[in-house]
Amino acid sequence: xxxxxxxxxxxxxxxxxxxxxxxxxLDGRARVDARSRRGLPRGxxxxxxxxxxxxxxxxxxRVHGSNAEMRWEVMREHGxxxxxxxxxxxxxxxxxxxxxxxWNLRVFGTGLRGPxxxxxxxxxxxxxxxxxxxxxxxxxxxxxxxxxxxxxTQQDQIMTDTxxxxxxxxxxxxxxxxxxxxxxxxxxxxxxxxxxxxxxDPAYIADGIDYGRVRRPIPxxxxxxxxxxxxxxxxxxxxxxxxxxxxxxxxxxxxxxxIKWVGQIEVSxxxxxxxxxxxxxxxxxxxxPPEGTPITTQVTRSAFELAPNARLPARSQEITSPD
Numbered sequence: 001x002x003x004x005x006x007x008x009x010x011x012x013x014x015x016x017x018x019x020x021x022x023x024x025x026l027d028g029r030a031r032v033d034a035r036s037r038r039g040l041p042r043g044x045x046x047x048x049x050x051x052x053x054x055x056x057x058x059x060x061x062r063v064h065g066s067n068a069e070m071r072w073e074v075m076r077e078h079g080x081x082x083x084x085x086x087x088x089x090x091x092x093x094x095x096x097x098x099x100x101x102x103w104n105l106r107v108f109g110t111g112l113r114g115p116x117x118x119x120x121x122x123x124x125x126x127x128x129x130x131x132x133x134x135x136x137x138x139x140x141x142x143x144x145x146x147x148x149x150x151x152x153t154q155q156d157q158i159m160t161d162t163x164x165x166x167x168x169x170x171x172x173x174x175x176x177x178x179x180x181x182x183x184x185x186x187x188x189x190x191x192x193x194x195x196x197x198x199x200x201d202p203a204y205i206a207d208g209i210d211y212g213r214v215r216r217p218i219p220x221x222x223x224x225x226x227x228x229x230x231x232x233x234x235x236x237x238x239x240x241x242x243x244x245x246x247x248x249x250x251x252x253x254x255x256x257x258x259i260k261w262v263g264q265i266e267v268s269x270x271x272x273x274x275x276x277x278x279x280x281x282x283x284x285x286x287x288x289p290p291e292g293t294p295i296t297t298q299v300t301r302s303a304f305e306l307a308p309n310a311r312l313p314a315r316s317q318e319i320t321s322p323d
Contacts (some may be wrong), residue, residue, distance in 0.1 A: 111192025
C-alpha cells in the first residue's frame with residue numbers, strides 16, 4: 001500500500017482514510033495508543049476500534065456481534081491447547097489497538113503504602129514487566145455464559161444475551177509476571193482486601209447508561225496466589241483480541257475476572273464494587289439470596305470435538321476371547 005495514501009486522503013477523506021490508517025496499524029506502521037484516541041478523527045475511532053481484529057472464517061467461528069465462539073470441530077487433532085487463531089473472543093465493546101511502547105500499568109489505592117495511597121500511582125512500563133521474573137500458566141478461559149443458547153433450545157427459556165453454544169472457552173499457555181510480585185513492588189499492605197484491574201477497552205454503555213471500562217474486583221488472597229499479568233499466549237505476544245499488550249489471568253475463575261488490556265489496578269483497604277460484580281455476572285433465582293451470588297470459580301466441563309448435531313456411524317466390533 002502506498003505510504004502517501006493517508007496524506008492524499010486527508011482527515012476528511014471519509015471511510016478510505018480510516019481504512020488506510022487501520023491497514024497501516026495492521027502492517028505495523030501506525031502507532032495507535034488507547035490513551036490518545038480523542039486526538040483521532042471520529043470515524044477512525046469507530047473503524048480502528050472494530051469489534052474484533054483477527055479474521056473470523058465461518059469454518060472456525062460463529063460470530064455474535066462483538067463476540068466470536070470457536071467451532072469445536074476445528075480442535076480435532078489439536079490436543080488440549082487452543083491455537084491463537086482459533087481462540088474465542090469475548091468483547092464487551094471492541095478490541096482496542098494499543099502501543100506497548102507507550103503503555104504503562106498504574107497501580108494505586110488505599111491498600112498500598114506511600115504516595116500510591118494518596119493518588120500518586122506506581123507505574124510499570126511494558127519493559128518493566130518483561131524484566132521481572134516470569135512464569136507460565138496453562139489455564140482455560142471460559143465466558144460465564146458459555147452454553148447459554150441451550151437454555152432456549154433445551155429448556156424453552158428465552159435468553160437475550162450472547163447465544164453461545166459451547167465455543168466460549170479456550171485453553172492456552174499464558175506467560176507473564178505473578179501479580180503478587182507487582183503488588184509487592186507497588187507496596188501492598190496488610191490492610192488490602194480487594195484488587196481490581198481495569199481494562200483499556202472503550203466504556204461499556206447499555207440502555208443509555210455508561211458503566212465505564214470493564215473492571216471486576218478479586219479478593220487479595222486470590223490476587224496473591226496464582227494470578228499473573230500475562231504478555232504472551234502460546235509462546236508469542238498476546239494477539240490484540242486476547243488482551244495485548246497485557247492481560248490478567250485468574251486461573252479457575254470465570255473469564256470476566258481475567259481482564260484484558262489491563263491499564264490500571266486498584267488495591268483497596270475496603271471492598272470494591274463495579275457493574276461486573278454487583279449487577280452482571282451474578283446468579284439469581286430461588287436457590288440464591290435476593291441480591292444474588294457473584295460468579296467466581298468455574299466448574300470443569302468437557303465436550304467432544306464434533307460439530308453440533310454430528311452423527312456418528314454405528315459400528316459393531318467382534319469381541320474374541322483371549323483363550
